[in-house]
Amino acid sequence: MAQKPSIPKGTRDFSPEEMVRRNYIFDTIRNVFQHYGYQNIETPAMENLSTLMGKYGEEGDRLLFKILNSGDFLKNITPGDVEAGNINKITFSISEKGLRYDLTVPFARYVVQHRNDIVFPFKRYQIQPVWRADRPQKGRYREFYQCDVDVIGSDSLLNEVELIRMIDDIFKKLKIEIVIKLNNRKVLTGIAEVIDAPDKLTDITTAIDKLDKIGIENVYEELRQRGLSEDNINMLEPIINLSGDNEKRLTCLKELVGGTASGSQGTNELQEIVDYLKKVEIKADVEIDQALARGLNYYTGAIIEVKAKDVNIGSVCGGGRYDDLTGIFGLPGVSGVGVSFGADRIYDVLEEMNLFPEHQKGTTEVMLANFGKKESEFALRVLEVLQNSGISAELYPDAAKMKKQMQYANRKGVHYVMLIGEEEMKAGHYTLKDMETGEQTKEVLSELIRLIQG
Amino acid sequence: MAQKPSIPKGTRDFSPEEMVRRNYIFDTIRNVFQHYGYQNIETPAMENLSTLMGKYGEEGDRLLFKILNSGDFLKNITPGDVEAGNINKITFSISEKGLRYDLTVPFARYVVQHRNDIVFPFKRYQIQPVWRADRPQKGRYREFYQCDVDVIGSDSLLNEVELIRMIDDIFKKLKIEIVIKLNNRKVLTGIAEVIDAPDKLTDITTAIDKLDKIGIENVYEELRQRGLSEDNINMLEPIINLSGDNEKRLTCLKELVGGTASGSQGTNELQEIVDYLKKVEIKADVEIDQALARGLNYYTGAIIEVKAKDVNIGSVCGGGRYDDLTGIFGLPGVSGVGVSFGADRIYDVLEEMNLFPEHQKGTTEVMLANFGKKESEFALRVLEVLQNSGISAELYPDAAKMKKQMQYANRKGVHYVMLIGEEEMKAGHYTLKDMETGEQTKEVLSELIRLIQG
Numbered sequence: 042m043a044q045k046p047s048i049p050k051g052t053r054d055f056s057p058e059e060m061v062r063r064n065y066i067f068d069t070i071r072n073v074f075q076h077y078g079y080q081n082i083e084t085p086a087m088e089n090l091s092t093l094m095g096k097y098g099e100e101g102d103r104l105l106f107k108i109l110n111s112g113d114f115l116k117n118i119t120p121g122d123v124e125a126g127n128i129n130k131i132t133f134s135i136s137e138k139g140l141r142y143d144l145t146v147p148f149a150r151y152v153v154q155h156r157n158d159i160v161f162p163f164k165r166y167q168i169q170p171v172w173r174a175d176r177p178q179k180g181r182y183r184e185f186y187q188c189d190v191d192v193i194g195s196d197s198l199l200n201e202v203e204l205i206r207m208i209d210d211i212f213k214k215l216k217i218e219i220v221i222k223l224n225n226r227k228v229l230t231g232i233a234e235v236i237d238a239p240d241k242l243t244d245i246t247t248a249i250d251k252l253d254k255i256g257i258e259n260v261y262e263e264l265r266q267r268g269l270s271e272d273n274i275n276m277l278e279p280i281i282n283l284s285g286d287n288e289k290r291l292t293c294l295k296e297l298v299g300g301t302a303s304g305s306q307g308t309n310e311l312q313e314i315v316d317y318l319k320k321v322e323i324k325a326d327v328e329i330d331q332a333l334a335r336g337l338n339y340y341t342g343a344i345i346e347v348k349a350k351d352v353n354i355g356s357v358c359g360g361g362r363y364d365d366l367t368g369i370f371g372l373p374g375v376s377g378v379g380v381s382f383g384a385d386r387i388y389d390v391l392e393e394m395n396l397f398p399e400h401q402k403g404t405t406e407v408m409l410a411n412f413g414k415k416e417s418e419f420a421l422r423v424l425e426v427l428q429n430s431g432i433s434a435e436l437y438p439d440a441a442k443m444k445k446q447m448q449y450a451n452r453k454g455v456h457y458v459m460l461i462g463e464e465e466m467k468a469g470h471y472t473l474k475d476m477e478t479g480e481q482t483k484e485v486l487s488e489l490i491r492l493i494q495g
Numbered sequence: 496m497a498q499k500p501s502i503p504k505g506t507r508d509f510s511p512e513e514m515v516r517r518n519y520i521f522d523t524i525r526n527v528f529q530h531y532g533y534q535n536i537e538t539p540a541m542e543n544l545s546t547l548m549g550k551y552g553e554e555g556d557r558l559l560f561k562i563l564n565s566g567d568f569l570k571n572i573t574p575g576d577v578e579a580g581n582i583n584k585i586t587f588s589i590s591e592k593g594l595r596y597d598l599t600v601p602f603a604r605y606v607v608q609h610r611n612d613i614v615f616p617f618k619r620y621q622i623q624p625v626w627r628a629d630r631p632q633k634g635r636y637r638e639f640y641q642c643d644v645d646v647i648g649s650d651s652l653l654n655e656v657e658l659i660r661m662i663d664d665i666f667k668k669l670k671i672e673i674v675i676k677l678n679n680r681k682v683l684t685g686i687a688e689v690i691d692a693p694d695k696l697t698d699i700t701t702a703i704d705k706l707d708k709i710g711i712e713n714v715y716e717e718l719r720q721r722g723l724s725e726d727n728i729n730m731l732e733p734i735i736n737l738s739g740d741n742e743k744r745l746t747c748l749k750e751l752v753g754g755t756a757s758g759s760q761g762t763n764e765l766q767e768i769v770d771y772l773k774k775v776e777i778k779a780d781v782e783i784d785q786a787l788a789r790g791l792n793y794y795t796g797a798i799i800e801v802k803a804k805d806v807n808i809g810s811v812c813g814g815g816r817y818d819d820l821t822g823i824f825g826l827p828g829v830s831g832v833g834v835s836f837g838a839d840r841i842y843d844v845l846e847e848m849n850l851f852p853e854h855q856k857g858t859t860e861v862m863l864a865n866f867g868k869k870e871s872e873f874a875l876r877v878l879e880v881l882q883n884s885g886i887s888a889e890l891y892p893d894a895a896k897m898k899k900q901m902q903y904a905n906r907k908g909v910h911y912v913m914l915i916g917e918e919e920m921k922a923g924h925y926t927l928k929d930m931e932t933g934e935q936t937k938e939v940l941s942e943l944i945r946l947i948q949g
Contacts, residue, residue: 046604046824049541049592054605056612057534057619064535076882078859078889080907081514085506085638086540086594086624087560092500106541109561109590111628115582120574128569136563138503140540150500151508158510160906162892165511170540174565184539197892199871206879320875370500405532417653421774425660428530435532438616438651452614453534 051183061403070188073211074166084147087138096146104174106140140172144189153370161194191379200378201343202317209325218350220326224333226340231304236276246334290329349390358382407457408450411437505637515857524642527665528620538601541592550600558628560594594626598643607824615648645833654832655797656771663779672804674780678787680794685758690730700788744783803844812836861911862904865891
């Protein structure tokens with residue numbers, strides 16, 4: 042029964058070449074996380090639906106992949122349930138687990154569940170896939186990796202500073218030029234208050250968040266539709282149009298919203314972060330952007346977003362401070378702050394800018410050609426010496442035609458092919474062919490190893 | 496709405512300490528795989544049920560985690576279906592995807608799907624979790640990692656030799672003493688033929704596979720129950736009781752089963768592997784075990800199983816050759832051979848034998864204590880110097896009591912704490928406390944860095 046094999050839409054296979062590049066990104070990110078004292082955890086792919094439901098809004102609930110209960114899942118539903126078409130009731134009758142939708146909610150669950158074993162402030166990172174039943178489209182997948190880094194249990198702004206330093210370090214290592222945009226939820230609250238529309242906070246931020254995409258006139262139009270008065274909008278105008286460097290923006294913002302408690306606190310926090318950052322070397326541009334909102338209902342303090350300078354691809358990293366993430370699981374009052382790196386977007390930037398390192402680990406350095414059984418027995422020992430010298434090496438398994446063996450080495454990106462036929466075995470001088478230059482060297486093994494190790 | 500958070504039974508959270516140890520295992524395995532020229536691929540967690548079903552037997556089909564279709568999954572079932580209780584029909588009406596059950600079937604699917612892009616022989620490794628709706632019990636989980644390494648597209652026995660060399664290398668690096676047991680499906684076929692019970696192959700191997708557990712008398716009893724005659728059993732006796740070193744066993748096996756085509760081929764293959772292995776250095780014991788069967792219906796040639804010498808825990812690695820794995824997906828006649836390493840079992844062995852390295856990467860080397868805002872600004876620069884020197888370091892984010900900061904460093908396993916108060920800032924001499932010995936050093940930064948880098 043031959044079938045044409047395929048994979049579910051929105052999911053991907055990763056080839057060896059792609060994995061080398063993906064691992065380059067993951068390794069770079071992971072190394073920086075560890076270098077700054079963050080520790081790795083992992084959580085299960087499946088969480089109880091009670092953990093996941095209601096955490097991502099109605100749309101999010103719908104986008105959770107739900108797992109059918111094993112065993113007789115039918116025992117909890119009746120023909121009447123199907124007749125009534127009550128899909129929600131039936132869903133929860135036949136499914137009690139779902140695939141994680143992000144790494145943040147499982148992290149909050151983890152912190153509460155293991156609170157007695159955790160050393161706070163808890164600096165953790167987590168690099169794992171997440172699943173969303175979104176409609177697949179270019180650049181949007183149903184399975185994708187998130188790389189999250191968070192500190193929980195400290196409200197010091199030094200944490201924000203550390204995250205910004207890590208972002209800078211990671212993209213510096215990846216050679217991607219970036220802008221780090223910075224805002225504070227309290228500044229947004231202050232803005233809504235000073236324009237006399239504190240109840241319209243979400244409407245305001247949703248609209249002005251689109252400034253880059255739709256332009257100022259359309260933002261105003263949307264604000265009108267969302268019920269803001271012309272007075273409100275007139276007062277908002279100087280705030281939205283605020284420009285200049287961070288110091289100038291901060292000065293203006295303090296004037297404009299510093300009169301409210303939130304506005305004053307938010308601008309002071311931004312000031313403190315900016316001041317700290319002056320003490321260290323940051324390669325990226327760090328820009329205060331009073332229009333930056335990002336999932337506002339979630340964040341309570343700093344809001345951070347990172348864009349690549351030379352590629353128009355949306356944000357490559359983002360996050361912020363949330364003051365009560367663990368409250369939903371029964372541990373209130375624990376402040377956290379974190380960011381998430383988008384591996385797929387970063388991959389696309391590196392590819393588009395041709396920034397992947399040319400020589401990447403992930404393939405064989407030396408292949409020994411196979412000349413038959415007797416030669417293979419001999420080659421096995423040479424292979425052992427090469428590998429013990431730290432050189433990744435393989436012996437072609439079959440005594441195939443030399444052309445086929447060379448093609449294999451070539452397509453696999455093997456750097457050197459070593460030829461040890463009967464003659465070479467006797468002479469003790471082996472031939473080494475550089476597959477990139479085509480150059481051939483005939484020498485004793487120790488010399489060839491020196492050559493390979495460069 | 497506070498809930499007591501938990502995770503689905505049979506799944507696990509991994510703490511930072513556990514992740515350091517798990518990553519030590521994965522990194523060791525991965526490095527050896529790469530060193531021998533194997534390349535990494537990844538496949539999606541979800542596969543189409545049509546890919547997975549029927550590949551693991553009836554029991555396996557039942558143990559697949561199935562994913563509820565998103566959207567209106569009810570539209571394909573009627574109240575009558577529920578009334579009829581036809582759980583299979585309903586399952587496939589409301590679910591078309593499942594979580595992968597192992598890495599072998601997805602690999603076969605991958606090879607067929609991407610056959611035109613693959614360089615054969617294809618040497619791939621894959622380290623990813625798999626899911627099984629098994630009843631959870633000690634050491635058996637519903638989510639666990641497999642570390643698979645396979646060559647596909649070559650029937651040379653040099654591949655078996657390479658796998659054995661890798662197994663030896665990995666466990667040598669992990670410092671676990673092992674026995675590698677070796678058999679060949681064709682020897683088993685030969686045995687069934689010479690005792691005149693070729694149709695009883697599965698019964699024979701199922702029974703003698705239990706030799707270690709239930710003893711010889713119970714094996715005979717089981718064989719009787721499975722319909723073998725006393726004649727059959729009498730002929731089987733010398734084969735089962737065969738002992739001695741590999742040469743002796745091979746000589747006897749050739750005498751006993753070499754008369755059949757299968758038996759002759761199987762013993763010759765074992766002989767060739769054993770001969771190749773004499774050319775290289777293998778630390779492990781390699782033992783031919785004519786009673787080794789392991790998932791017989793799957794393997795067609797070599798059968799490999801690895802046991803830890805000092806811990807009674809079942810096999811820590813196993814695999815074999817399969818001649819037509821990709822046939823089910825429409826690509827017949829491609830031979831493959833591979834083994835799978837059990838990370839959880841290996842973890843348990845390392846823990847029981849106290850073999851995890853004492854100093855493992857995964858925590859901060861130096862923590863700078865926090866004495867307040869002014870000192871923090873200063874400390875940020877020192878932090879930067881430390882990190883740029885390749886030292887993983889962090890600044891405690893809050894100006895908390897020194898006792899609390901020290902406790903944090905201690906519980907996190909931080910090696911050094913650096914103290915830079917007002918006095919130290921002025922003097923340019925900072926205090927470094929070794930958290931393991933309690934020793935304190937007061938010196939200029941460059942000297943302290945030299946000390947830390949040891």
